[in-house]
């Protein structure tokens with residue numbers, strides 16, 4: 001399996017910023033990536049892993065706001081894909097599987113990119129990405145193709161580890177490069193224990209690892225990332241129907257996250273792009289500042305996976321149709337979305353800068369309220385009012401992720417919340433002591449409403465539920 005065939009955006013990394021799939025198109029989201037990257041670090045969404053050591057390429061840490069955003073996204077996926085459906089069940093499998101898994105899946109043999117090394121600067125490049133690129137060591141002097149390069153060789157992208165205490169008895173194992181293989185190897189167990197009949201699906205969210213030669217574009221191409229995958233097993237005669245169904249269902253999911261439809265598109269794979277297991281594939285793409293890029297793949301994997309695991313394990317994974325008594329190996333329709341890529345798309349789409357009526361500028365992260373890391377912030381107008389305001393905060397935080405802020409003037413506190421996308425600010429002022437009401441300010445319209453403290457939880461619940 002070529003890694004390019006698996007994640008189609010990889011094939012054109014050499015273009016522009018390096019990730020554009022639409023090689024001819026210059027279409028880009030207008031946001032400058034540097035602006036977003038610095039906001040993410042400054043506000044605690046995402047920052048380089050092991051930053052105090054200078055970071056490590058392809059690894060990122062999610063801070064207090066980033067983890068909430070990512071958890072909200074994963075919860076939305078799980079609710080839509082598992083909880084709201086009768087025909088999909090969830091699992092959480094181990095990151096490390098029996099090494100034979102990766103022989104059966106084709107990853108040991110062919111999950112690779114072509115790579116060349118520079119004998120002078122010792123840098124490593126993807127052989128299919130050097131055309132037209134300058135040498136990073138001496139960009140003014142030479143192109144990479146003029147460096148002293150080794151022959152191209154295949155570089156397997158799986159991250160290896162050794163299991164076992166002694167060198168002699170240790171076994172090479174792999175950190176999974178995709179989450180779905182444990183769904184295939186556990187197919188029989190899950191089908192029987194969950195009493196499911198084909199057609200049905202198995203879903204999971206989890207970490208995946210790829211030793212990307214050129215991680216780039218912030219979290220877009222990382223070495224450690226999260227996937228949310230669902231494998232839907234069906235009769236061969238129904239594969240086309242389910243492919244259509246899942247493509248529409250998944251596209252709707254992205255629209256419901258609040259993405260402007262102009263930032264989303266689907267792109268069917270050309271025949272020469274298809275992974276060897278795929279009979280058809282379509283990407284859902286988002287318009288990033290570095291061009292149209294895949295955030296999700298919908299794949300018709302045929303019976304490749306179950307047949308291969310049957311062959312390599314010796315355990316039959318075919319099923320019998322109870323009515324017709326037909327014995328068949330189910331076909332698989334896969335939906336595979338990158339959580340980090342979708343979170344990055346949410347951050348890109350949410351960012352806006354605007355001038356208010358008073359002429360001041362504000363930065364707003366316009367997240368859909370159901371995805372916003374903080375749902376509401378309680379602000380006492382004066383520190384003298386802190387006791388009652390804190391009591392409101394304590395009460396609300398049992399139900400939502402609510403923040404408390406008493407530092408600085410109220411305008412600055414509103415700005416801070418706008419910048420992290422908090423949809424509601426709840427201000428407790430001197431009148432609150434008399435009328436038992438608070439002022440609720442909505443992030444986008446900046447409209448303010450006076451609400452009884454006793455009805456606050458209901459007020460927020462209705463609005464947050466309406467939005468989800």
Ligand code: GAP
Nearest residue numbers: 006007178220221222225295296297336338341
């Ligand atoms: N099981 C099929 C599979 O893994 P893929 O197209 O290689 O297919 C699916 O990956 C999704 O995983 C992609 O659409 C992307 O969102 C995400 N993904 C793949 N490689 C990634 C990387 N290096 N960094 C971040 N996300 C990645």
